[in-house]
Amino acid sequence: MDYRTNITEFILLGLSQTKEIEVICFVLFLLCYIAILFGNLLIMISVTWSHLINQPMYFFLSYLALSDLCYTSTVTPKLIINLVTTKKSISYNGCMTQLFTMHFFGGIEVFILTGMAYDRYVAICKPLHYTILMSRQKCDAVIAASCAGGFLHSFGQFLLAVFLPYCGPNEIDHYFCDVYPLLKLACTDTRKIGFLVIANSGLMGLVTFVVLLISYGVILYTVRSYSAENRRKALSTCSSHITVVVLFFAPLLFIYIRPATTLPEDKVFALFYTIIAPMLNPLIYTLRNKEMKNAIKRLCYLMSGSEGNRLKGVTVFHHHTVS
Secondary structure, eight states: OOGGGGOSEEEEOOSOSOHHHHHHHHHHHHHHHHHHHHHHHHHHHHHHTSGGGGSHHHHHHHHHHHHHHHHHHTTHHHHHHHTTOSOOEEEHHHHHHHHHHHHHHHHHHHHHHHHHHHHHHHHHHOGGGHHHHTOHHHHHHHHHHHHHHHHHHHHHHHHHHHTSOOOSOOEESSSSOOHHHHHHHOSSOOHHHHHHHIIIIIHHHHHHHHHHHHHHHHHHHHGGGSOHHHHHHHHHHHHHHHHHHHHHHHHHHHHHSSOSOOOTTHHHHHHIIIIIHHHHHHHHHHHTOHHHHHHHHHHHHHHHHHHHHHHHHHHHHHHHHHO
16 A cells, blocks of 8 residues: 555644744845855856856856755745745645755755865866866866766655655654655654665765865875965865865764754754855855955946946937937
8 A cells, every 4th residue: 555645745843833933033044045045146147257167166166056056945945934834834746856856956066065176186286287187078077977976866865755655644843855854754664764865865975075074185285385375375265165065064964974863953953054054155265265256346347337338328318319
């Protein structure tokens, strides 16, 4: 018997059941989401409309901003809506779609961060081979591989959840659909599936995190022989990357590297990689990056210039019409 037909929707319990806290969270997360949209779109447009798009680091950064935007949009709008609605439900199909898309874009982000780390490693440790190792064709291949890796990861998570029998209850103690909270609702033994989740999400995240730390360790060791100015530039770039990596991976590993259990703290830690990291990434990559600041200034200048020319044209047209 297919017990999944007994469940047509799930109830997302969210972060809190207290009305006052929900109102505060609604305002806070709405502002966060607006900042995420504005910040990541600004990076994407600034990089695309400037010469920076020809540099691998910024090429990857534009795709990281896009993945951040898509990733948080699979979770945050639903969270914001549920904070002000009485019935905090999500359909069965909507839940599985959210699970798939969240892990898909999250997987893409993990692999793009790895590509960015490799780019910095080649630029600092093998500068003479940089143009060959980081050609546009190879950068495109990294993005394609990131999408393929994200799909394989999310499809694995999706298969683990979609074939489970759900025969009640249907309350998910979280603000989005994820594998561990769904395992808790399945009316079957999920211990083996829990180990598969660890292998898919936990070990993938752990291995990637260790590889990233090793690569940045090699970079920091290499820059010791650089001049003070070059060492400062290299450390400034790498410190931004390391900050993003730690913000994203630390809470993710806390949740996925342990056995299939859910803790009350999981929802708070999940906020770091679903909302806080995508919001801070644009700030981290622009505040200490002179080239990004200049690109944003040029974009603002072009936009203001275009608007000025448009208004000037309207004024001239109006003048001739009156005459």
